[in-house]
Amino acid sequence: MPNITVNERPIVPFDGSPWIWSGLLLLPLAAVLLRNAFFSKRLPVPVIYSEVKDTQARKSKYLQFPRETLGHGYKTFGSAIWGLDTSQGIKLVIPTTYLDELKSHPSLSFTESISNDAMKEYTGVGGLPDNIVQIFKAKFNPTVAAYLPYLQETVEKELADIFPYEQDWTETSVYHKVTRLVGRVSTRAFYGEAASRDEAWLELAQAYIETVLEYLQALKPWPEALRPVARFFLPQRAKLLKQWNQAHRHLSATLVARAASNSRNDPPSVIDHIIDSNPHVKVDELIHTQMALVVAGIHTTSAALTQLLFDMAAHPEQSRELRDEVDGVFDGHWTxxxxxxxxxxxxxxxxxxxxxxxxxxxxxxxxxxxxRLTSGLSIDKGTRLEIPTAAIHFDDMYFSNASKFEPLRFYEMRKEEPAKHQYISTGKNDLAWGYGRHACPGRFFAHVEMKIFMAEFVRRWDVKMKDGLPRHRNLEFEANVSV
Ligand code: HEM
Structure with a gap:
């Protein structure tokens, strides 16, 4: 059991540069802005919208019209590498032909890149260290099947609460309700049974996700040099720090109680596995892990379920075939x-x-x-790379009629190649879970959680858009898609 002390004083292991630096920054700020405006390091690749001379204007364009920007770059540069101005500096957008040589490259870090995008120094949100990801893969993933009875029981009960049975069509919002359910079952898996029944924790987790996203949206449009000062004018900062401290107190108390009773969950949670692997793990490390999983696991899964419900609502006739499939398979227990x-x-x-x-x-x-890439291109230390996934997913070369929603597309493709095109599959043109060494390890849990949710949902309800309204439009902010 770890040596735990509950720290009553606020613990904030992030929050940008301290005041003094913000003050000092004001002096050279003008110089920095001028330098950025007039000189920029020459990139060895073309940059999208280079005809727009102001870097800040190119960043704003990407902030506001990310899908269009990425689609335009993808079409313009084809199989070449190109540069993209983002709020976190320039990134290189690479074609999939480089995936084989880069998928396990020891010099490339997912954690650093994600911490940079999520502005870890301000939000505290970042990638997980490799040792924790290894524990997740080696210890938690093999136990996913053991969660099925719990998932079935909880989904059945929660669905009845969040979507009460009605005789007639009833208007409802989706994302928050789905997040409540996903929050509960994910908390059971990542944190433990007591927390999954603790409404205060579930509310805190949900509010924390929202604050992180809002804080990022508020801070990212500011030039990098001004952020240490700008953060003090953003209400999301105070909210986030308060939530972090509440989370710290909650986790510390749970860990003290766990150590005193010498108990663990059955099946074990991710936290149980981490403590089993390293009884001297620091509380702060567990808190970072837990909060990272809240963002990586709860928000993503809730958003995916919400998107699917929107798709069903936009195609109500076709979606009824799902009920026939579920009825044909279900025998009382999901296995x-x-x-x-x-x-x-x-x-x-x-x-x-x-x-x-x-x-x-x-x-x-x-x-x-x-x-150095095989093409001869040299990549400097600190350079960030990414793949334009949405643009690839909308390329007719890989998916016929790519801009059309064809729900049985992958069902048909699986008839030819049964082992491929599954929800959890990854591939060079199938990139929603990422690719290679860091491809999402949480997809196996997300898959069963989502399938049980959807199967139980279609057994009970029909869904359609209100009065012939079109499908809901996503909100897109740089690479993030929110519902
Ligand atoms: C529909 C839901 C989800 C989506 C769309 C999603 C997507 C992703 C993507 C795109 C990556 C980056 C992969 C890469 O760059 O190669 C990733 C990584 C990761 N995901 Fe997920 N994810 C989901 C659910 C989950 C869940 C439920 C968990 C936790 C149980 C989770 C935990 C992680 C972790 C720990 C990583 C980092 C892996 C590493 O550092 O090697 N994800 N996810």
Missing amino acids: KQSLDQLKKLDSWMKESQRMNSADLTTFQRQALKPL
Whole structure:
């Protein structure tokens, strides 16, 4: 058991540069802005919208019209590498032909890149260290099937609460309700049973996700040099720090109680596995892990389910075929085998993800050392790379009629290649889960969680858009897609 002390004083292991630096920054600020405006390091690749001379204007264009920017770059530069001005500096957008040589490259870090995008120094949100990801893969993933009875029982009960039975069509919002359910089952898996029943924790987790996203949206449009000062004018900062401290107190108290009772969950949670692997793990490390999983696991899964419900609502006639499939398979208990038989549902989930993946780009990596590609291009230390996933997913070369929602697209493709085109599959043109060494390790849990949710949902309800309204439009902000 770890040595735990509960720290009553606020602990904020992030929050940008201290005041003094912000003050000092004001002096050279003008110089920095001028330098940025007039000189920029020459990139060895073309930059999208280079005809717009002001870097800040190119960044704003990407902030506001990310899908269009990425699609335009993808079409313009084809199989070449090109540069993209983002709020976190320039990134290199790479074609999929480089995936083989880069997928396991030891000099490329996913963690650094994601920490940079999520502005870890301000938000505290970043990638997980490799040792924690290894524990997740080696210890937690093999236990996913053991969660099925719990998932079934909880989804059945929660669905009845969030979507009460009605005789007639009833208007409802989706994302928050779905997040509540996903929050509960994910908390059980990542944190533990007591927290999954603790409404205060569930509310805190949901509010924290929202604050992180709002803080990022508010801070990113500011030039990098001004952010240490700008953060003090943003209400999201104070909110986030308060939530972090509440989370710290909650986790510290839980860990003290766990150590005193010498108990663990059955099946074990991710936290249990981490403590089993390293009884001297620091509380701060567990808190970072837990908060990273809240963002990586709860928000993404809730958004994917919400997108799928929107797709079903936009195609109500077709979506009824899902009920026939579920009724034909369900015998009272969901097992791995029966979930695997839901091939039409699997295809709906994948088509929804193809068209509305949670990120417009994936395979985000940062070079920890200089490297040289086989094409001869040298990549400097610190350079960030990514793949234009949404643009690839909308390319007719890879998906016929790519801009059309065809829910049984992958069902048909699986008839030819049964082992491929599954919801959890990854591939060079199938990039929503990322690719290679860092491809999402949480997809196996997300897959069963989402399938049980959807199967139980279609057994009970029909869904359609209100009065013939079109499908809901996503909100896109740089690479992030929100519902
Ligand atoms: C539909 C839901 C989800 C989506 C769309 C998603 C997507 C992704 C993507 C795109 C990556 C980056 C992969 C790469 O760059 O190669 C990733 C990484 C990751 N995901 Fe997920 N994810 C989802 C659910 C989850 C869940 C439920 C968990 C936790 C249980 C999770 C945990 C992680 C972790 C820990 C990483 C980092 C892996 C590493 O550092 O090697 N994800 N995810």
